[in-house]
Amino acid sequence: LAKTTQPISMDSYEGQEVNITCSHNNIATNDYITWYQQFPSQGPRFIIQGYKTKVTNEVASLFIPADRKSSTLSLPRVSLSDTAVYYCLVANSSNTGKLIFGQGTTLQVKP
Protein backbone atom coordinates (compact mmCIF):
# COMPACT_ATOMS: atom_id res chain seq x y z
CA LEU A 1 0.00 0.00 0.00
CA ALA A 2 1.37 3.38 -0.96
CA LYS A 3 2.03 5.61 2.03
CA THR A 4 1.18 9.28 1.65
CA THR A 5 2.78 12.35 3.20
CA GLN A 6 1.12 15.75 3.37
CA PRO A 7 1.79 18.97 5.26
CA ILE A 8 0.00 18.99 8.59
CA SER A 9 -1.46 22.45 8.15
CA MET A 10 -1.70 25.40 5.78
CA ASP A 11 -3.06 28.93 6.07
CA SER A 12 -4.53 31.03 3.30
CA TYR A 13 -6.70 34.08 2.72
CA GLU A 14 -9.99 34.36 0.96
CA GLY A 15 -9.69 34.66 -2.79
CA GLN A 16 -6.26 33.05 -3.00
CA GLU A 17 -5.38 29.86 -4.82
CA VAL A 18 -4.29 27.06 -2.52
CA ASN A 19 -2.07 24.18 -3.55
CA ILE A 20 -1.71 21.14 -1.30
CA THR A 21 0.91 18.59 -2.26
CA CYS A 22 0.91 14.92 -1.34
CA SER A 23 3.94 12.65 -1.66
CA HIS A 24 3.44 8.99 -2.54
CA ASN A 25 6.84 7.69 -3.54
CA ASN A 26 5.90 4.00 -3.74
CA ILE A 27 2.76 4.42 -5.79
CA ALA A 28 2.00 1.33 -7.91
CA THR A 29 1.20 1.22 -11.60
CA ASN A 30 -2.51 0.63 -11.12
CA ASP A 31 -2.98 3.07 -8.21
CA TYR A 32 -5.30 6.05 -8.46
CA ILE A 33 -4.98 9.23 -6.40
CA THR A 34 -8.06 10.53 -4.66
CA TRP A 35 -8.58 13.62 -2.54
CA TYR A 36 -11.22 14.03 0.14
CA GLN A 37 -12.45 17.00 2.17
CA GLN A 38 -13.66 16.69 5.74
CA PHE A 39 -15.48 19.25 7.87
CA PRO A 40 -15.64 18.83 11.66
CA SER A 41 -17.99 16.08 12.83
CA GLN A 42 -18.78 15.00 9.26
CA GLY A 43 -17.63 12.15 7.06
CA PRO A 44 -15.05 12.92 4.37
CA ARG A 45 -16.45 13.69 0.95
CA PHE A 46 -14.89 13.09 -2.45
CA ILE A 47 -13.28 16.06 -4.18
CA ILE A 48 -11.36 14.74 -7.15
CA GLN A 49 -9.60 11.64 -8.48
CA GLY A 50 -6.88 11.16 -11.06
CA TYR A 51 -4.32 8.79 -12.49
CA LYS A 52 -1.91 11.05 -14.39
CA THR A 53 -1.46 14.55 -15.83
CA LYS A 54 -4.26 16.94 -14.94
CA VAL A 55 -7.85 16.52 -13.90
CA THR A 56 -10.26 19.40 -13.34
CA ASN A 57 -13.79 19.54 -12.07
CA GLU A 58 -16.05 22.30 -10.79
CA VAL A 59 -14.39 22.26 -7.38
CA ALA A 60 -10.67 21.69 -7.87
CA SER A 61 -7.81 20.64 -10.10
CA LEU A 62 -5.43 17.76 -9.56
CA PHE A 63 -1.94 17.86 -11.01
CA ILE A 64 0.06 14.64 -11.26
CA PRO A 65 3.60 14.69 -12.69
CA ALA A 66 4.86 12.03 -15.06
CA ASP A 67 6.56 9.97 -12.33
CA ARG A 68 3.33 10.04 -10.25
CA LYS A 69 5.32 10.16 -7.01
CA SER A 70 3.40 13.22 -5.88
CA SER A 71 0.19 15.03 -6.61
CA THR A 72 -1.07 18.56 -6.01
CA LEU A 73 -4.61 19.53 -5.19
CA SER A 74 -5.36 23.06 -6.36
CA LEU A 75 -8.28 25.00 -4.94
CA PRO A 76 -8.95 28.21 -6.89
CA ARG A 77 -10.06 31.33 -5.03
CA VAL A 78 -10.74 29.77 -1.66
CA SER A 79 -13.44 31.04 0.65
CA LEU A 80 -13.95 30.69 4.39
CA SER A 81 -16.12 27.63 3.75
CA ASP A 82 -13.10 25.80 2.31
CA THR A 83 -11.62 25.61 5.81
CA ALA A 84 -11.40 21.86 6.33
CA VAL A 85 -9.07 18.88 6.46
CA TYR A 86 -7.93 17.54 3.10
CA TYR A 87 -6.83 13.93 2.69
CA CYS A 88 -4.86 12.34 -0.11
CA LEU A 89 -5.49 8.65 -0.65
CA VAL A 90 -3.71 6.25 -2.98
CA ALA A 91 -5.43 3.00 -3.87
CA ASN A 92 -5.48 0.64 -6.79
CA SER A 93 -8.30 0.01 -9.17
CA SER A 94 -8.97 -3.52 -7.93
CA ASN A 95 -10.99 -3.78 -4.81
CA THR A 96 -8.16 -4.65 -2.43
CA GLY A 97 -10.14 -3.52 0.56
CA LYS A 98 -7.61 -2.01 2.88
CA LEU A 99 -7.60 1.77 2.40
CA ILE A 100 -5.38 3.77 4.71
CA PHE A 101 -5.75 7.51 5.23
CA GLY A 102 -2.85 9.72 6.22
CA GLN A 103 -3.02 12.54 8.73
CA GLY A 104 -4.46 15.00 6.24
CA THR A 105 -3.79 18.71 5.79
CA THR A 106 -5.76 21.19 7.86
CA LEU A 107 -6.45 24.24 5.69
CA GLN A 108 -7.39 27.42 7.52
CA VAL A 109 -8.81 30.15 5.30
CA LYS A 110 -8.73 33.61 6.86
CA PRO A 111 -10.81 36.65 5.90
Next chain:
Amino acid sequence: DGGITQSPKYLFRKEGQNVTLSCEQNLNHDAMYWYRQDPGQGLRLIYYSQIVNDFQKGDIAEGYSVSREKKESFPLTVTSAQKNPTAFYLCASRGPGGDTQYFGPGTRLTVL
Protein backbone atom coordinates in the same frame (compact mmCIF):
# COMPACT_ATOMS: atom_id res chain seq x y z
CA ASP B 1 -31.75 8.53 -2.64
CA GLY B 2 -28.58 6.46 -2.49
CA GLY B 3 -26.02 6.69 0.27
CA ILE B 4 -24.75 5.47 3.59
CA THR B 5 -26.57 5.89 6.85
CA GLN B 6 -25.18 5.59 10.32
CA SER B 7 -27.22 5.60 13.46
CA PRO B 8 -27.40 7.03 15.95
CA LYS B 9 -25.53 10.31 15.44
CA TYR B 10 -24.69 10.53 19.14
CA LEU B 11 -24.38 7.60 21.51
CA PHE B 12 -23.65 7.49 25.22
CA ARG B 13 -22.74 4.37 27.10
CA LYS B 14 -21.47 3.44 30.52
CA GLU B 15 -18.00 2.01 30.84
CA GLY B 16 -17.96 -1.77 30.57
CA GLN B 17 -20.95 -2.02 28.26
CA ASN B 18 -20.81 -3.32 24.72
CA VAL B 19 -22.39 -1.07 22.11
CA THR B 20 -23.23 -1.67 18.43
CA LEU B 21 -23.02 1.05 15.81
CA SER B 22 -25.17 0.68 12.73
CA CYS B 23 -24.05 1.21 9.12
CA GLU B 24 -26.30 0.65 6.13
CA GLN B 25 -25.71 1.37 2.43
CA ASN B 26 -27.95 1.14 -0.62
CA LEU B 27 -25.20 1.74 -3.17
CA ASN B 28 -24.82 -1.97 -3.94
CA HIS B 29 -21.16 -1.75 -2.94
CA ASP B 30 -19.27 -4.89 -2.03
CA ALA B 31 -16.62 -3.25 0.17
CA MET B 32 -17.38 -1.58 3.48
CA TYR B 33 -15.11 0.00 6.09
CA TRP B 34 -15.06 1.24 9.65
CA TYR B 35 -12.75 4.05 10.75
CA ARG B 36 -12.14 5.70 14.06
CA GLN B 37 -11.24 9.37 14.39
CA ASP B 38 -9.99 11.04 17.55
CA PRO B 39 -9.98 14.84 17.99
CA GLY B 40 -7.48 16.51 15.69
CA GLN B 41 -6.38 13.19 14.24
CA GLY B 42 -6.77 11.40 10.94
CA LEU B 43 -8.85 8.31 10.19
CA ARG B 44 -7.66 4.96 11.47
CA LEU B 45 -8.96 1.74 9.94
CA ILE B 46 -10.68 -0.65 12.34
CA TYR B 47 -12.16 -3.35 10.10
CA TYR B 48 -13.05 -3.77 6.47
CA SER B 49 -15.09 -6.20 4.44
CA GLN B 50 -14.71 -6.88 0.74
CA ILE B 51 -17.65 -9.22 0.42
CA VAL B 52 -20.52 -10.67 2.40
CA ASN B 53 -19.53 -13.08 5.17
CA ASP B 54 -15.90 -11.99 5.02
CA PHE B 55 -14.00 -9.26 6.85
CA GLN B 56 -10.43 -8.39 7.83
CA LYS B 57 -8.81 -6.51 10.66
CA GLY B 58 -7.49 -3.04 10.05
CA ASP B 59 -4.79 -1.30 12.05
CA ILE B 60 -6.70 -0.93 15.33
CA ALA B 61 -9.10 -3.89 15.52
CA GLU B 62 -8.47 -4.79 19.17
CA GLY B 63 -11.61 -4.31 21.27
CA TYR B 64 -13.91 -4.20 18.24
CA SER B 65 -15.93 -6.79 16.34
CA VAL B 66 -17.94 -6.71 13.12
CA SER B 67 -20.26 -8.87 11.08
CA ARG B 68 -21.23 -8.85 7.40
CA GLU B 69 -24.28 -11.02 7.01
CA LYS B 70 -25.85 -8.79 4.36
CA LYS B 71 -24.33 -6.73 1.59
CA GLU B 72 -26.09 -3.59 2.80
CA SER B 73 -25.11 -3.80 6.45
CA PHE B 74 -21.80 -3.73 8.34
CA PRO B 75 -22.42 -3.19 12.08
CA LEU B 76 -19.53 -2.45 14.44
CA THR B 77 -19.57 -3.58 18.06
CA VAL B 78 -17.39 -1.71 20.51
CA THR B 79 -16.70 -4.17 23.28
CA SER B 80 -15.76 -3.58 26.88
CA ALA B 81 -12.24 -4.68 25.94
CA GLN B 82 -11.69 -1.44 24.00
CA LYS B 83 -9.71 0.65 26.48
CA ASN B 84 -10.57 4.08 25.11
CA PRO B 85 -13.75 3.85 23.04
CA THR B 86 -14.80 7.50 23.10
CA ALA B 87 -14.34 8.68 19.52
CA PHE B 88 -16.00 9.60 16.23
CA TYR B 89 -16.75 6.49 14.17
CA LEU B 90 -17.09 6.62 10.39
CA CYS B 91 -18.44 3.96 8.07
CA ALA B 92 -17.68 3.94 4.36
CA SER B 93 -18.35 1.84 1.30
CA ARG B 94 -16.57 1.51 -2.01
CA GLY B 95 -17.64 0.28 -5.38
CA PRO B 96 -15.59 -1.76 -7.84
CA GLY B 97 -13.02 -0.62 -10.37
CA GLY B 98 -11.29 2.12 -8.41
CA ASP B 99 -14.50 3.83 -7.42
CA THR B 100 -14.26 6.32 -4.61
CA GLN B 101 -15.23 5.72 -1.02
CA TYR B 102 -18.51 7.11 0.19
CA PHE B 103 -18.75 7.98 3.86
CA GLY B 104 -21.64 8.06 6.26
CA PRO B 105 -22.30 11.02 8.58
CA GLY B 106 -20.56 9.33 11.51
CA THR B 107 -21.50 8.33 15.04
CA ARG B 108 -19.97 10.09 18.01
CA LEU B 109 -19.62 7.62 20.85
CA THR B 110 -19.04 8.84 24.38
CA VAL B 111 -18.34 6.36 27.12
CA LEU B 112 -19.01 7.72 30.58
